Amino acid sequence: MRRALLVGSNFSALPLLNALKKRGIEVSVCGNRPDEVCHKAADRSFFVDYSDAGQLAKLVREERFDFLVPTGNDCSYRVSARVAGQFGFAGFDNDRITEIIHTKGAFRQACLTAGLRIPGFDVVEGAGPAPDLPFPLIVKPVNSYSGQGVSKVENRKELEGALKKVFDQPGTEEAIVEEFFDGSLHSHSAFIRDRKIFLDFFVDEFCTVYPYQVNCSNHPSGLSGQIRNSIREQIERLAASLELGDGLLHTQFLVDAGGDFRIVEAMRRCPGDLFGSLVERSTGIDYADWFVRPFLGEEYPELAEKGECEFWARHTLSADMSQLNFSFTHDLPVSAQEIVALQSNGYALSAAPYGKTALLFMKFPDLEQLLLLTPVLAKRVKLKAVEEMK
Template sequence: MTRALILGTLPGQVDAIDALKQRGLEVHACGHQRVGPGVTAADRFWEVDITDVSAVRDLAESIDAQLVYSVGSDIAMPTVVGVSEALGLPHFHSSELTEVLRSKTLTRERLDAASLSPVAHLRVGPADDANDWAVFPAFVKPVDSQGQRGISVVSDRAQLQAALAEARSATRSGEVIVEEVLQGPEVSIHVFVDDGEVRFFLPSDRYVWDGPMVGVAESHAIPLAPATQGAHDSLRELVAQCVAALGVTDGPLYFQTIVTSDGPRIIEIASRLDGCHMWRLIKMTTGFDFLDAVLGRLLGDPWPDIPEEPAAEPMTLRFFLDSPDVLATDEYLAATATPDALFVDLQVPRGERPRRTNDVVARFGYEIYRGF
């Protein structure tokens, strides 16, 4: 039987675990602790840190895994690629490209070298300050974290030092990037590259939570609304230019962009699938199972013969965001979910509180409904 090893056990990984099991694979999962729904969703769980390349490689060899993968996790991707390269397993992007896209500063440098998506920014080393920075307001971000951890918006120089300290607390390397705050609506783009050509391109509007944490996604909507539809062709051209400049030959990419008055600008490019269950929204709006197609490509299937951008029925994916001190109950879900939602998933066990990653907000689950 073909065996797969999924790195991580949070809800996004359950999607991949379930999809692989539906294909008849035996699916193992690992994580540094026995936490998350993937622990029981997998056929077997192993307590192995997903950032420990040697340990994950040893585990993959011991279970004779023919596939090592992860979705929605930037920190897992270097391990995915490193283990897959070492064991001769199928994978999409090289270690070099994975490292470039995992680092916000390296991504900016590659885009600058290709004269793409100009954004004012400054790399700040572990022992450096940002006294030369003069563009405000500005984002201060860790270069290698995920989940909006350690990100601040500063309005003047007096706030920089505290923001640098917060960003450094969320990064392994101690390196921070300062960027100008871009103004405009956000658009995320799912892309699949096959033999150097963009074979799938689907943009979606990304709406941010109106709360004290910066950049937390509250909802996604497909297709683009009138406010961003006019940027469609520019976004498509920018994606194609980035694919060429980065030398991407095969695999998924997840772009986050802002449509400014000067054109679209890239916030980040991820060498993975998103962590927001967007594959389900894509499937419900277009009928195309993006997650299964990506996994199938790893398993040797050809890319499906579908339109590059399938027609989409208007739908929205909305997260249930609340205080991490709130209990997940049926009553909570009844009061929170849209009455005519097409799909609802409360991802916190009934009677429990969500996994705490900060003291402000937690994701309890999500829903999908028609319209915007």
């Protein structure tokens, strides 16, 4: 029997685990959190810290896996790619390209080289001078995720304070400072074959509880065809410039009221919080299956033309203050929904961006209501704390 190691064990990796199992592959999972769901669903579990490339390589060497599959965080992908290079696993770029894509400063420089539209930026080191860029600015730690540590600054004094806060964090030696671009946030998931887009999806995204953490999204997107085609042209230009291998390239970008745009982030890992499940509900296309194919050495299947989409939103339930969470309610006009519980009632919910209690998938009757209601889901879905229950 063929054997795969899935590098990561949380709930967002479950569709990937199931995509492997559907092929009759024996699936092992590694991660140092025994309570996470993939350990319970896997054929075998290895409780190792996969952020340590030496530990992961040792496990791969001893177990002789046929496939290595990353999951939904940068650490999983970057360390897996490093180990894959040692053992010849399929589906990964080389170490240099992997680090470019997943390192904020290097990615932005690669975008400039390829002629992509990105905000003006500078990379600041702890002892280095503050950049000379027009305000307002966005300050991002190079190791930021889920919007943690990101801030908007309006003047030199605020910039100095934001940089000091970044460099006070242990292990943070660099920050990205970039021009603030006032636009709506969107993502583009493109499955690349021969450096061309073979299949792609556009999703609208919203950060309505914590300023730089996505908590609401919808598919299909309300973007115009012109903007979609412009983004596609940019992504294919990047794929050619970096000589990317086949697989997912997921990007985030901003679009202003006049239709101008800027690309801000990219990844080759699977997006988290069951992003693919949103796409699958809307389109019927198995996103997880497409993600794992390159790591198994499989070709992408030929597709008929995309059918009509259904109108689905995804909402990550979080709060702007800590509380003992008990339940939630909503009054939305949905025809179907699914709740993915991430906490039991009565457990402490940390304030965003550190805590989330559930994911809610909701089907709306038409595109108009989907686009109208997704941005306000956090107001229409009411979390109830323990002390509020009667």
